[in-house]
Amino acid sequence: MSERYDVVVVGLGGLGSAACHSLAASGLSVVGLERFGPVHDLGASHGESRGVWQAYFMGPEYVPYLRRAYTLWSELEAVSGERLFHRTGGLCVGPAKGTLVPAARRSAEQCGLEHEYLSAEDVRARFPHFTPDEECAAVYDPGSGFVQPEQTVRVQLDLARKHSAELRFGERVHEVTETAGGVRVRTDRGTYEAGHAVLTAGCWTPELLPALGVPVQVLRKVMLWFEPEGGAQEFQPGRFPYWIWEGDGMVGYGHPAANGLHGGVKAGVHSGGTPADPDQVDRFVRPEEIEEIQRFLRGRIPALGRGRYRRSAVCLYDNTPDQAFIIGPVSDHGRIVTASGTSGHAFKFVPAIGESLRELVTQGAASQDLSLFSPERSTTR
Ligand SMILES: Cc1cc2nc3c(=O)[nH]c(=O)nc-3n(C[C@H](O)[C@H](O)[C@H](O)COP(=O)(O)OP(=O)(O)OC[C@H]3O[C@@H](n4cnc5c(N)ncnc54)[C@H](O)[C@@H]3O)c2cc1C
Numbered sequence: 001m002s003e004r005y006d007v008v009v010v011g012l013g014g015l016g017s018a019a020c021h022s023l024a025a026s027g028l029s030v031v032g033l034e035r036f037g038p039v040h041d042l043g044a045s046h047g048e049s050r051g052v053w054q055a056y057f058m059g060p061e062y063v064p065y066l067r068r069a070y071t072l073w074s075e076l077e078a079v080s081g082e083r084l085f086h087r088t089g090g091l092c093v094g095p096a097k098g099t100l101v102p103a104a105r106r107s108a109e110q111c112g113l114e115h116e117y118l119s120a121e122d123v124r125a126r127f128p129h130f131t132p133d134e135e136c137a138a139v140y141d142p143g144s145g146f147v148q149p150e151q152t153v154r155v156q157l158d159l160a161r162k163h164s165a166e167l168r169f170g171e172r173v174h175e176v177t178e179t180a181g182g183v184r185v186r187t188d189r190g191t192y193e194a195g196h197a198v199l200t201a202g203c204w205t206p207e208l209l210p211a212l213g214v215p216v217q218v219l220r221k222v223m224l225w226f227e228p229e230g231g232a233q234e235f236q237p238g239r240f241p242y243w244i245w246e247g248d249g250m251v252g253y254g255h256p257a258a259n260g261l262h263g264g265v266k267a268g269v270h271s272g273g274t275p276a277d278p279d280q281v282d283r284f285v286r287p288e289e290i291e292e293i294q295r296f297l298r299g300r301i302p303a304l305g306r307g308r309y310r311r312s313a314v315c316l317y318d319n320t321p322d323q324a325f326i327i328g329p330v331s332d333h334g335r336i337v338t339a340s341g342t343s344g345h346a347f348k349f350v351p352a353i354g355e356s357l358r359e360l361v362t363q364g365a366a367s368q369d370l371s372l373f374s375p376e377r378s379t380t381r
Contacts, residue, residue, distance in 0.1 A: 016200035017156035018354025024163035050347035072351035090144025094246030219273030225264030
């Protein structure tokens with residue numbers, strides 16, 4: 001027997017929970033389907049913290065969407081009554097003539113964002129844990145910080161439920177097709193008929209959309225937590241910024257201690273990664289992976305690089321060739337839309353992407369300019 005809804009949302013991670021919330025709050029009948037449980041650690045939306053910036057190292061073209069996301073993070077905090085966005089300030093460090101710092105500076109200057117451009121000496125004086133070489137510079141974004149992915153997903157699912165969305169866990173979607181008057185979604189438990197489908201299945205989206213024009217590569221990524229030498233006191237939010245650092249042909253990043261004095265301080269490598277099948281990911285973190293980030297940290301944030309390894313977790317990136325997301329309609333009549341291919345940097349946009357997905361369903365177009373993320377774009381650049 002099939003059931004009829006306005007919208008079926010496939011995948012209830014960061015983006016799917018945002019879409020469910022936005023769609024249900026607008027009065028539509030929504031069913032959300034998730035193959036695992038609520039707020040799980042098998043996809044891309046776990047690991048306690050996600051960095052949020054406006055002086056964005058991905059370039060100024062992302063800034064208008066980030067501005068919208070900032071507004072919607074505040075609205076999400078207001079409607080949920082929970083603090084979601086921890087503003088700690090953010091430091092983008094690297095060679096002054098490298099890739100990251102000039103891009104962050106361009107975003108800040110072209111978009112008129114509050115920021116400071118710092119020399120290596122400035123950074124060492126202001127943030128004594130950081131020891132950049134003379135060739136380095138930094139962009140400090142005072143509005144940057146972090147959000148907590150598990151909390152965000154939980155809050156969005158709760159709000160979606162409050163607006164009468166039906167959320168079904170442990171139900172795997174096998175096929176989504178456009179029909180004459182809508183869509184049909186076949187799962188391991190039954191069939192759903194709906195006006196529209198929103199596919200937010202993260203790393204599994206290519207399985208459901210094999211004809212997607214933009215290729216997606218799934219990468220295994222590691223997050224690690226360290227106990228800094230001398231203790232975590234100086235690494236608490238408010239004292240220690242969110243950071244990202246280009247150096248030695250890599251891009252490393254880290255967050256302040258998101259989980260109190262004893263939860264450890266997180267660091268990871270944004271660049272690279274091992275191609276993976278999302279259903280058979282090796283979740284064991286090897287000593288050489290720990291050593292790689294410790295080596296990166298030792299010359300840059302020595303107290304962290306010499307710190308004691310505490311724990312780690314494996315997470316997944318779904319990378320597109322240009323690292324821009326895929327957002328838009330993906331069927332002949334636009335009744336199936338996706339937000340996927342998020343390339344390891346979409347959490348900061350989560351509520352804005354939820355809003356765009358709602359607009360694509362209800363109006364056939366989004367109020368933000370999403371041309372950068374078109375499913376039809378050429379990704380040869
Ligand atoms: C290590 C790491 C660090 C990151 N750091 C940052 C950062 O600092 N800042 C930032 O902005 N972003 C960051 N990101 C990126 C960000 O977390 C992701 O872009 C975002 O979480 C992607 O959300 P999603 O909803 O697409 O995927 P997911 O949260 O994985 O959700 C997809 C969901 O679909 C479900 N699903 C899949 N297939 C099916 C099916 N067939 N049927 C039913 N359900 C299905 C899955 O179970 C899953 O729950 C990071 C990512 C990682 C891995």
